[in-house]
Amino acid sequence: MTIDTTNMCSHLQKKLFEPEGVYYPIWQAMQDDETLTAVVRSRQLHIYRNGKKILVLAGKAQPKIIREDKIQELITRL
Incomplete structure (x- = not known):
């Protein structure tokens, strides 16, 4: 997957x-x-699964x- 990071927060890029x-x-x-x-x-x-937003x-x-x-399992580890 490729994402256009030109408008992404630098803190988010690092994380x-x-x-x-x-x-x-x-x-x-x-x-x-x-x-x-x-x-x-x-x-x-903004993350989508099958076209429906699930996470920001x-x-x-x-x-x-x-x-x-199910991707929320990865967040609860934070």
Whole structure:
């Protein structure tokens, strides 16, 4: 999966793409699951499963859970 990171918060980039980042397990899960897609809006990462928004990740704010989804297991480890 590729994401246009030009409008992504630098804090979020570190949390998501660096192996020691707290969101890195989510990034890895997104690579292995074809039903997950993502888009950057307002410097945040909006994650969708089968076209329905499930999660919003921000750089400094807490993750916002939109719908119940198995990817939330990766968030509870934070």
